Amino acid sequence: MSSWRKYTFGVLVGLAIAVVAPAQAKELPAPIGKAIITLSGVLENTNQGNLGVVDWDLVQQLGMHELNTTTAFDKGMQKFRGVLVRDVLKYFGIKASTIRAIALDDYAIDIPVEDFYKYDVLIAFELNGKRLRVRDKGPAWIVYPRDAHKGLQDKMFDDRWVWQLIRVETK
Amino acid sequence: MKSINWKRVALYALPLGLLAYASFGVWENLGSLRNRVDSSYALTTRNDEGFRLEMELGTFQSDLIQYVMDEGTISFDDVMLSFDLVWSRTQVLNDGSIYTAPRGQFEDGDLLLDLQKELHALDALLIDLKPGEIKKMNTIIRSVSSYRDRMVSVVNKMIQQRVDESNELRLALQHVVEGLDRMHTEFGLGVFLFVLLLTIETVKARRAEAKLKHREKRVRYLAEHDTLTGLGNRAYFNKSLGRMIDEAKQDEESVQLLLMDLDGFKDVNDSFGHPVGDELLKIVATRLNQCVRDGDELARLGGDEFGIIIGSPASAAQMMSKRIVETLAKPFSIDNKEIRISTSIGVASYPENAKTPETLMRDSDMALYDAKASGRNSYRFYKQSMKDALDKRKGLEVLLREALDKNQLEVHYQPQICLKTGQVLGVEALARWTHPERGFIPPSDFIPVAEHAGLIPQLGEWVFRQSCIDVVEWHNAGHHIRMSVNLSPLQLATANLADEILAILQETSARSEFITLELTETSMMKNTRQTKDTLTRLNKAGIRFAVDDFGTGYSNLGYLLHYPVSYLKIDRSFIMNIEASNEEQVMTRGIINLAHGLGLSVVAEGIETLEQSEILQEMQCQEGQGYFYGKPMSKLKILLYLEKMKSNVTLLSTGSRDVMKSA
Numbered sequence: 001m002s003s004w005r006k007y008t009f010g011v012l013v014g015l016a017i018a019v020v021a022p023a024q025a026k027e028l029p030a031p032i033g034k035a036i037i038t039l040s041g042v043l044e045n046t047n048q049g050n051l052g053v054v055d056w057d058l059v060q061q062l063g064m065h066e067l068n069t070t071t072a073f074d075k076g077m078q079k080f081r082g083v084l085v086r087d088v089l090k091y092f093g094i095k096a097s098t099i100r101a102i103a104l105d106d107y108a109i110d111i112p113v114e115d116f117y118k119y120d121v122l123i124a125f126e127l128n129g130k131r132l133r134v135r136d137k138g139p140a141w142i143v144y145p146r147d148a149h150k151g152l153q154d155k156m157f158d159d160r161w162v163w164q165l166i167r168v169e170t171k
Numbered sequence: 172m173k174s175i176n177w178k179r180v181a182l183y184a185l186p187l188g189l190l191a192y193a194s195f196g197v198w199e200n201l202g203s204l205r206n207r208v209d210s211s212y213a214l215t216t217r218n219d220e221g222f223r224l225e226m227e228l229g230t231f232q233s234d235l236i237q238y239v240m241d242e243g244t245i246s247f248d249d250v251m252l253s254f255d256l257v258w259s260r261t262q263v264l265n266d267g268s269i270y271t272a273p274r275g276q277f278e279d280g281d282l283l284l285d286l287q288k289e290l291h292a293l294d295a296l297l298i299d300l301k302p303g304e305i306k307k308m309n310t311i312i313r314s315v316s317s318y319r320d321r322m323v324s325v326v327n328k329m330i331q332q333r334v335d336e337s338n339e340l341r342l343a344l345q346h347v348v349e350g351l352d353r354m355h356t357e358f359g360l361g362v363f364l365f366v367l368l369l370t371i372e373t374v375k376a377r378r379a380e381a382k383l384k385h386r387e388k389r390v391r392y393l394a395e396h397d398t399l400t401g402l403g404n405r406a407y408f409n410k411s412l413g414r415m416i417d418e419a420k421q422d423e424e425s426v427q428l429l430l431m432d433l434d435g436f437k438d439v440n441d442s443f444g445h446p447v448g449d450e451l452l453k454i455v456a457t458r459l460n461q462c463v464r465d466g467d468e469l470a471r472l473g474g475d476e477f478g479i480i481i482g483s484p485a486s487a488a489q490m491m492s493k494r495i496v497e498t499l500a501k502p503f504s505i506d507n508k509e510i511r512i513s514t515s516i517g518v519a520s521y522p523e524n525a526k527t528p529e530t531l532m533r534d535s536d537m538a539l540y541d542a543k544a545s546g547r548n549s550y551r552f553y554k555q556s557m558k559d560a561l562d563k564r565k566g567l568e569v570l571l572r573e574a575l576d577k578n579q580l581e582v583h584y585q586p587q588i589c590l591k592t593g594q595v596l597g598v599e600a601l602a603r604w605t606h607p608e609r610g611f612i613p614p615s616d617f618i619p620v621a622e623h624a625g626l627i628p629q630l631g632e633w634v635f636r637q638s639c640i641d642v643v644e645w646h647n648a649g650h651h652i653r654m655s656v657n658l659s660p661l662q663l664a665t666a667n668l669a670d671e672i673l674a675i676l677q678e679t680s681a682r683s684e685f686i687t688l689e690l691t692e693t694s695m696m697k698n699t700r701q702t703k704d705t706l707t708r709l710n711k712a713g714i715r716f717a718v719d720d721f722g723t724g725y726s727n728l729g730y731l732l733h734y735p736v737s738y739l740k741i742d743r744s745f746i747m748n749i750e751a752s753n754e755e756q757v758m759t760r761g762i763i764n765l766a767h768g769l770g771l772s773v774v775a776e777g778i779e780t781l782e783q784s785e786i787l788q789e790m791q792c793q794e795g796q797g798y799f800y801g802k803p804m805s806k807l808k809i810l811l812y813l814e815k816m817k818s819n820v821t822l823l824s825t826g827s828r829d830v831m832k833s834a
Binding site for chain 1: 263267268269
């Protein structure tokens with residue numbers, strides 16, 4: 001009985017939030033630490049001017065997930081830790097259907113946003129227990145759960161594993 | 172449920188099969204296209220790592236030089252970032268599986284592995300590199316440059332390979348596009364065939380429908396038309412009559428119905444044959460068509476019967492009838508023969524005479540009957556008196572049938588006498604009808620009814636049989652007299668008359684040599700061939716023939732030679748005034764001389780006085796009948812008469828008036 005009541009309450013609150021939340025753009029708390037990734041374009045919520053900046057604190061706040069997988073860039077099994085891409089997109093209120101991921105060496109590729117809702121795609125910050133350095137293809141790396149989905153073991157998806165990721169733009 | 176047309180199914184399967192084949196080509200082409208898209212993607216995205224590495228080595232080299240030579244303009248971190256980029260890419264190229272092709276090309280002396288080792292060595296040098304340390308810088312630059320030189324030749328090779336591959340890809344894509352074109356054509360062809368087939372089917376269906384419609388139209392035409400003349404038939408006529416009466420009812424107008432038949436058409440058929448008769452009907456149809464106007468309905472109702480419906484007042488019908496009678500009276504020329512016929516027309520009017528199609532037809536028919544009865548070649552409008560006469564006739568017909576069934580008729584006999592001796596030579600049989608309620612009905616009333624009702628053969632047969640039975644009885648009683656029986660033209664028309672007569676003779680044991688059949692002149696002139704055959708056959712069997720009412724009918728005496736005639740019966744009209752009229756005497760004498768000349772006997776009819784009898788005796792007329800000698804009398808009375816006469820013969824021969832009277 002009580003759980004049912006709780007459930008109903010939850011649904012009502014959820015509905016209220018769903019109705020109210022999109023209506024107003026939020027100014028998120030400003031970043032404290034050094035920027036790791038900068039998001040630009042159409043963002044509903046921003047935390048630095050009209051940009052979204054991901055710093056280490058935000059990473060902690062969004063929560064890190066672990067992903068063990070082989071890659072097309074290294075030998076053997078690798079253990080990644082990082083935030084879900086969709087969590088970042090949601091946090092900044094990004095509704096675009098495609099984003100452009102840009103790396104330190106100016107490598108850039110367009111990725112359909114549906115990838116991040118279909119799969120648990122991470123922006124990894126740690127590899128095998130250590131923070132990623134530029135030398136290790138850091139500081140951030142888009143990684144796909146390639147071992148879990150056969151369809152992801154494809155050149156097209158390998159190209160979306162953007163390493164040395166520093167910028168994201170909405171399309 | 173219609174059965175499946177497998178032929179058509181097979182026909183459909185053909186283009187559908189082609190379509191399927193074309194579609195198969197589509198999938199094949201699409202599969203190949205997908206592979207080509209993948210390889211073109213690979214071609215445009217791979218290898219970049221090689222270029223990037225060469226480029227990054229260049230960046231690192233320039234950053235390094237700037238850092239050492241141009242103090243303070245670039246930070247150590249920037250130099251290390253350039254170095255790390257080279258480092259990480261070299262590592263990916265060596266360890267990763269993604270860039271297999273470039274690694275293969277760099278395998279020239281394990282270039283990339285050597286580079287990785289060299290980077291580890293350079294890393295140690297870089298760690299404590301300070302601006303101005305030119306010697307250290309040169310060591311690093313020398314090392315990097317040697318790798319860059321080796322890389323350039325590889326990159327050149329790679330460029331050439333890319334050109335080759337893209338060329339190959341272009342050709343392959345062109346092939347795919349051609350395939351798509353072909354597929355397009357095949358698909359188009361399939362669709363075209365399909366549409367073509369559908370079109371053919373539609374056209375076929377439409378043609379079949381048209382055929383069916385045409386056939387229906389033809390059937391309807393045949394159902395409503397007479398094939399000989401092309402005119403409407405009776406069914407069509409009835410329909411038209413119903414329609415025109417309905418229209419007239421609404422518009423409060425009148426309709427005239429003309430029924431006609433051709434007088435003497437049967438004779439044309441008999442004399443010239445049916446083809447000529449048909450030809451005549453066609454010409455009649457044409458002539459009638461010229462007499463009617465638009466809106467009038469003309470139809471052939473069957474045989475030589477035609478009908479016309481006109482939606483006008485009676486005066487128009489009169490004019491048209493007059494015109495038709497005149498038109499059809501003009502001679503017809505068929506097969507170089509000139510044929511003449513005439514026509515009789517009966518007219519009835521809606522709504523004056525009748526209000527329904529059926530009654531209008533009936534009235535018109537009655538008028539036609541009247542036209543025919545009153546001498547033909549004329550037209551008559553329906554009158555109430557016609558219906559009254561018909562009703563009377565119908566009523567009499569019912570009674571007559573009943574009388575025949577109930578044996579209410581009798582045969583009476585009028586004696587025929589030898590004028591010289593007074594001996595009874597024979598009797599003439601005459602039908603008599605005394606109705607239980609109506610009393611005596613004269614033959615002049617019921618004979619026409621019997622003729623019209625088709626009862627003559629039955630009546631004639633009955634009279635003949637009765638007469639035979641009676642004459643046999645008298646013969647058995649010792650009175651060997653002749654029996655004269657009248658033969659109607661309608662009896663003569665029956666084909667097996669001779670058989671019937673001979674059968675009755677056999678049945679009753681009557682002796683043929685005592686039988687005389689009486690015919691009128693006109694009846695002998697009809698069906699000449701058949702009549703002659705019948706008469707000849709009966710004559711051979713012993714039956715004799717008398718010409719009844721001689722002198723009143725046909726003027727051509729040739730037939731007397733043509734038929735086996737034994738007696739001439741002089742019509743009563745000559746005898747009636749014979750005492751007073753010289754002309755009658757001359758005529759009668761002429762007839763008697765003619766008969767004798769031809770070897771015929773003469774019987775005078777209607778002798779009412781002794782004077783008449785004496786004049787006829789003087790003229791050598793042997794026999795006579797009439798009231799003077801005896802009225803027609805019943806079977807019993809005639810027997811008594813015969814008994815009496817037998818004993819008085821001698822007296823009679825003296826010509827005693829008293830004795831005659833008492834008879």
